[in-house]
Amino acid sequence: MSDRPMISIENVSRYYGVYKALDDVSLQIGEGEFFSLLGPSGCGKTTLLRSIAGFDVPTSGEIRIDGVASTLLPANRRPTNMVFQNYAIFPHLDVGENVAYGLKRLRLDAAEERRRVADALDQVRLTGLDRRKANELSGGQRQRVALARALVMRPKVLLLDEPLSALDKKLREQMQVELRSLQQAVGITFILVTHDQYEALALSDRIAVMFGGCIAQVATPKEIYQHPRTRKVADFLGGMNFLRARLLADRKGDVSVDAAKFGTVNLAKPVGFTTSDGHVTVGIRPERLRLLWDDEKAPHELTGRVENRAYFGEVTHLTIGVDGLEQPLSMVETNDYGADDLPVGAEIRLAYDPDAFVLLADDEMGLRAR
C-alpha cells in the first residue's frame, strides 16, 4: 500500500430516518488492493459501496477517492465504475455497444474506440462476441460484459456489488478464479461486496467484516479467520466452538483462562480487552480438533462420544458430546481413516492444541476496529 490510500472513508454515517445504515465508519483502502466488504444482508456493506460509487450520499463524514474530496461528487464524475448485482446490461444495445457506452462521451476516434472495446472484451474472454444481443447471453457472459463495460473506462477503482450471487455454484467458483487474476492483470483497486465468506477469503487482500452498520474487523483473510476479534466475526467466518471460560490471570500481553475440560489455556490479549464478570468467551475452530485412533497419544486429549455425523464427501462433520461441557463440540475430520464409518454413540478420544484457542470479545463489549 502506498502512503496515500486510494479510498479514504472518514467517520461516514448514513441514516434513513432513525435507521442507521452506516454508523461512524472509517476505512482506508490502498491502491491496487482487492478489498472485500463482508457481512449479512442489511449490515450496510451495499450502502457503503454505493456511497463510494456516488449513488448514495452519507448523512455525515467524508469520502476521498485518490485524494480528492468526493462525498458530494456525482457518480458520473468519479473515477470509479461499478459492476451491478443484476449486471444492468443495456437491453437495446449489443455487447460491443454496451462496452463502448461510456467511451462515446470521451469522443475518441473510431479506431481507438474499437481497439479499446476489443481489448476489454479480450480481457474478460469474450473476444468476437461484440455483435451478440443482450438476450442471447448466458449469466456468466452477462457478468463478463458488465466487467468489460466498467474496465474499458480505465477506472481507478472497480466496485463489485455481489457480482457472483446470481451464478450457479460451479460457474461462481470459476469466476472467482478469473476475477482474482483479472484484478492482478489490471492492477487497480477492486472493492467487492459479498455475503459469502469463502468468496471473501479466497479473493481478498483484506476483508472488512460488517454488522449493523459498523465495521467489526478489518484484516487479511488469514488473520480474520484465525484471529477473529469478536464472537460474531468468528461465527460469520465458518464454524467455531465457543465456550465460557473463567479468567485466571490478566497480564500485560496475555491472559490465562480455565477452559473447563480443556484445562488452563494461555491466550494473546487483544488491545482494549476488558471483562466485567471474570468470565470470557474463547473459541476453537472445528478443524483444529483431531480424532485419535487406536493407541495414538497426544499431549492434550479429551474423551467424548459421537452424537451426530454428517458425510460431506471429502470430510465428515462430527458432533461430539463431552461430559462437563455445556455444548457438544463440532469437528471436521478428513475421511482418510474412517471417520465416515464412526457409528453414533461411539466413544472417541480427540486431540487439541491449546494454542489454537482464540479470545473473543463479546459484541456488546463494543470492541471496534480502528
Next chain:
Amino acid sequence: MLQRIRFLPFLPLYVAIYFLFLYLPILLLPVFSFNDAATTTFPLAGFTTKWYASLWGNSVLLQAARNSLVVGVCVSLLSTILGICAARAITRYRFRGQRAAGGLIMAPLFLPEIIVAVSLLMIALQFGLQLSLVTVILGQVVFCIPYSMSVLVSGFEGFDRSLEEASYDLGETAFGTFRRVTLPVVAPAIVSSLLVTFTISLDEFILAFFLSGTEPTLPVYIWGQLRFAAKLPGVLALGSLMILASVVLLTVAEVLRRRAERRTQAALAH
C-alpha cells in the same frame, strides 16, 4: 389439465359455437360490403367495390374521417403522456395511497360510459365551453388513460433502476441517460400505448356523440347514416375499413409491447 379435457368432448364444440357468435356478425360486414345490392340479404347478388369507391366522393364523410384522425392523434398523445407519468409513479416509487391512486386511474374502465358522458356534458355546458372536438378529446382522454397506463406499466416493470445508474456510472449525464437508455428501452411500450389509445378513440361513440356538437367523428357520422337504408352498404364498407385499421394497429401494438417486455426482462439477471 390435458387429462381432464379428454373427458369433456363437448368442450371443442362449445368453443366453436362461442367464436361463431362472437365473430360471425363482424365477418358479415366485409361480406356485404362487397355485395352488389343495396340490402343486406342472402343470397349475395355479385361482387362489387362500388361502395368503397363511393366513400371517396363523400365530403361529409371525409370531414368526419379528418375529425376522427385529429381527435385520435390528440387523444393518443395526451393519454400516453399522462399514462407515462402514472406508470412511472406506480412502478418506480412507493408512496402513501399508491394502490388507491392506481385503482382510481383504472376506474373509468368500469364506470358506465353514458353516465360519465352526461356529466361531462353538464360540466361543459355549465362552464360555457363550446362543444367541439376539444371537448371530445378531453372526454376520451379520461377513458384512454387506463389502457395507456396498463400497457406502459408492463413495459416499465422490467425497466430496472440500475440501468439508469449504470449509465450515470459510465459518465453519462441525466439528460444523456434519458436519451440513450430510458427512452430507447421504453420506446416500444410508448408506441404500443399510442396505437392502442388511437384505436380506442377511433371507435369511441358515446362520448363523441354527446360532446362533439356540430363536428361529428366517424362513429357519430355512421350512426347518423343508419337512418337512411340506401346508405347502409356505404356504412358497411366504411365499417370494414375501420375494423381492418383497428386490427392492424392493435396487432402492431401487441407485438411491440411483447418485444419491450422480453427485452427489458432479458437484460436483468434474476
